[in-house]
Amino acid sequence: MVYHLPTHTYPDSPLSKMSVTCRNPSPQPLLAHTVKYLIDVACHTPSKNSQAYFEIIVSEDMAFHRHQLYEACRTQDPDPTGDYANIYNPQMLAPLLIIYNELPPSATHPEYVKNETDMDWTQDARIAMGISMGVVAHSAARLGLNIGYCGCIDATEWRQAWSQRLPDHEWRAPQIVCVSQDQHQPLRTHPLQPGRIFESQPKQPISIHRWRPDGGEWSE
Numbered sequence: 001m002v003y004h005l006p007t008h009t010y011p012d013s014p015l016s017k018m019s020v021t022c023r024n025p026s027p028q029p030l031l032a033h034t035v036k037y038l039i040d041v042a043c044h045t046p047s048k049n050s051q052a053y054f055e056i057i058v059s060e061d062m063a064f065h066r067h068q069l070y071e072a073c074r075t076q077d078p079d080p081t082g083d084y085a086n087i088y089n090p091q092m093l094a095p096l097l098i099i100y101n102e103l104p105p106s107a108t109h110p111e112y113v114k115n116e117t118d119m120d121w122t123q124d125a126r127i128a129m130g131i132s133m134g135v136v137a138h139s140a141a142r143l144g145l146n147i148g149y150c151g152c153i154d155a156t157e158w159r160q161a162w163s164q165r166l167p168d169h170e171w172r173a174p175q176i177v178c179v180s181q182d183q184h185q186p187l188r189t190h191p192l193q194p195g196r197i198f199e200s201q202p203k204q205p206i207s208i209h210r211w212r213p214d215g216g217e218w219s220e
Contacts, residue, residue: 014141015141017145017147017182018137018138018140018147020187020188021147021148021187022091022094022146022147022178022187023090023148023188023189023190023198024090024186024187024188024190025090025093025094025146025148025191026146026180026182026183027062027093027095027180028180028183029060029062029095030060030095030096030145030179030180030181034143034145035058035096037139038096038098038136038140038179039056039058039098041135042056042100042132042133042135042136043132045128046128046131047124047127047128048128051124051128052103053102053103053121053125053129054101054102054125054128054129055100055101055103056098056099056100056101057099057101057174058096058097059097059099060095060096060097062093065092065093065094065095066093068161069092069097069158069161070088070089070090070092071088071157071161072154072157072158072160072161073088073089073091073092073150073153073158073176074087074154087196088192089152090190090191090192091148091149091150091176091178092150092176092178094146094148094178094179094180095179095180095181097176097177098136098176098177098179099174100129100132100133100174100175100176100177101171101174102122102125102126102172102173103172104172105118133149133175137177140179145179145180145181145182146179146180146181146187147177147179148177148179148180149175149176149177149178150175150176150178151174151175153174158171159171188200
């Protein structure tokens with residue numbers, strides 16, 4: 001039997017917090033032990049054959065976020081006059097950025113290359129990164145923090161932003177979890193462009209295929 005369940009809103013729960021990204025992050029720094037905990041979480045999620053498919057770069061430098069990384073993260077609309085042309089991502093203004101960067105297979109895992117292709121590696125790396133990012137998001141939400149994500153990165157500007165801190169670093173499709181305090185500010189208002197509000201997209205229902213031993217109907 002196939003069940004098509006609506007996605008529910010759970011007020012004041014981690015499920016609710018991690019389902020909606022915060023576009024208006026609080027600048028208040030996070031506590032040091034909170035940052036350490038989230039880093040530990042990121043490093044302890046499962047991966048295929050326990051491989052280290054990615055590295056993690058952590059930044060708490062708010063000035064760097066505002067004047068460097070924020071400028072490098074924007075949408076790339078082919079239509080320069082379109083609604084999504086060069087919209088900068090305010091999630092990058094969060095006080096904590098946990099950046100996932102895929103490692104090349106030949107860098108630290110030569111044995112992997114003998115048995116798998118680069119495409120296999122990339123697929124396994126993206127799965128491992130996704131698992132880790134999801135667990136970090138849920139863990140942060142359980143602490144009452146707001147979450148954001150970013151992958152709309154201008155590669156050239158991103159490398160330039162990091163050139164002084166990580167010169168000649170190889171960036172492979174970095175993905176970012178943005179974490180901030182919850183000060184009950186409007187989540188979807190652009191903090192630097194008050195007239196811009198990011199509309200929340202309705203969560204699409206997910207089909208669940210479930211067979212119960214007693215053949216009973218779904219109950220919630």
